[in-house]
Amino acid sequence: MPRPQRTGRFSEVDDPERSAFRPQLTSLIDMMTFLLVFLIKSFSVDGNIITPAANLELPISTAQTKPRVTTSIEVSKTDVMVDGRSLAKIVAFINVDSLLIPAVYQWMNAQHSLYADSIEKHEVLIQADRETEYAVLKRIMFSCSKAGFTDFTVLAQKKE
Amino acid sequence: MSSPSFVKHRPPSEEAAEIDVDVSPMISMFLILLPFLVSMAVLTQLTILEFGLPPNVSAGLAAGGGEMPKLKLTVVVAPQFLGITFGDRLLDSLAALADGTYDLDRFATALKSRKMEVDANDEVVVASRDNIRLKNLVAVMDKCKSAGFARVGLSSATEDPRAGE
Numbered sequence: 001m002p003r004p005q006r007t008g009r010f011s012e013v014d015d016p017e018r019s020a021f022r023p024q025l026t027s028l029i030d031m032m033t034f035l036l037v038f039l040i041k042s043f044s045v046d047g048n049i050i051t052p053a054a055n056l057e058l059p060i061s062t063a064q065t066k067p068r069v070t071t072s073i074e075v076s077k078t079d080v081m082v083d084g085r086s087l088a089k090i091v092a093f094i095n096v097d098s099l100l101i102p103a104v105y106q107w108m109n110a111q112h113s114l115y116a117d118s119i120e121k122h123e124v125l126i127q128a129d130r131e132t133e134y135a136v137l138k139r140i141m142f143s144c145s146k147a148g149f150t151d152f153t154v155l156a157q158k159k160e
Numbered sequence: 161m162s163s164p165s166f167v168k169h170r171p172p173s174e175e176a177a178e179i180d181v182d183v184s185p186m187i188s189m190f191l192i193l194l195p196f197l198v199s200m201a202v203l204t205q206l207t208i209l210e211f212g213l214p215p216n217v218s219a220g221l222a223a224g225g226g227e228m229p230k231l232k233l234t235v236v237v238a239p240q241f242l243g244i245t246f247g248d249r250l251l252d253s254l255a256a257l258a259d260g261t262y263d264l265d266r267f268a269t270a271l272k273s274r275k276m277e278v279d280a281n282d283e284v285v286v287a288s289r290d291n292i293r294l295k296n297l298v299a300v301m302d303k304c305k306s307a308g309f310a311r312v313g314l315s316s317a318t319e320d321p322r323a324g325e
Contacts, residue, residue: 025183025187028187029183029186029187029190032187032190032194035194036190036193036194036197039194039197039198039201040197042201042202042203043197043200043201043202050206052206058206059294059295059297059298059299060295060298061207061209061298061299061302062302062305062306063207063208063209063210063302063305064207065207065208065209065210066206066207066208067206067207067208068208125208128294129294130293130294130295130298131293131294131295132293132294133290133291133292133293133294134288134289134290134291134292134293134294134297134316135290135291137294137297137314138288138290138316141213141314145213150212150213151210151212152210152211152212152213152314153208153209153210153211154208154209154211154294154298155206155207155208156206156207156208156209156298157204157205157206157207158205158206158207160205
């Protein structure tokens, strides 16, 4: 009697010892191989040491400097934030003549006093939305500089 | 006379079709590797752009005044144009494009040629008007860095150039 041919996803075998369910795994392995290659390509030993706030669209830059851990301040479309906590609403200070944002100044001053060598200059990382206007940034920079932070970095998405 | 055989012999082609590779270890390895790699994958590469306050501002804040700062090449970023100035001289001016962006390649070429003419040619100040978006500022600062300026300062550009007189 001729053996039945394999017809598709499951083998039709009349031998009772070989009638176990045998799924076709080729497509699964293909998919996993593609996934593996893609993930190895985007693998980074360092990872990102900074996680930008979820609602920020960062500007795109060709700079090659890797982010470093430092005092950070986030500027969303509506708020100036620190560690996800709102320090000041943009609408509250954008039309005020004074460049100083008291809440930002107080917080940055507190951060500056944490450094043992607080006479030295320190750096602030600004994580701001790409649509943020300079009028907002200059008030933040002014408040930071009054607290002793005169070097700034802005977080950006690296251009491929 | 040949002895009767109890072993069923199949044709060689059919024997080959029956060989099954055991893929279970491979799938197990994939299942361990994939979650690990997914957790370590960096899908968005981040970078930082360094800048400072212009020397006269930061020095003024730190020491309350002092000697006069050296004159530096200044890039004025306004909604209508990009200007390159040195002191009170306007060296170059590029009009903004219709969509509000700038011709940054032309700007980079102009900046490189002006860089050779000034004394402090490792520093540039980007002076921005209030309503300029961060994405445009970052693009301009990127071009300044790529033109060979190691230090970039960011300051405000007055709406009225004669305001300080």
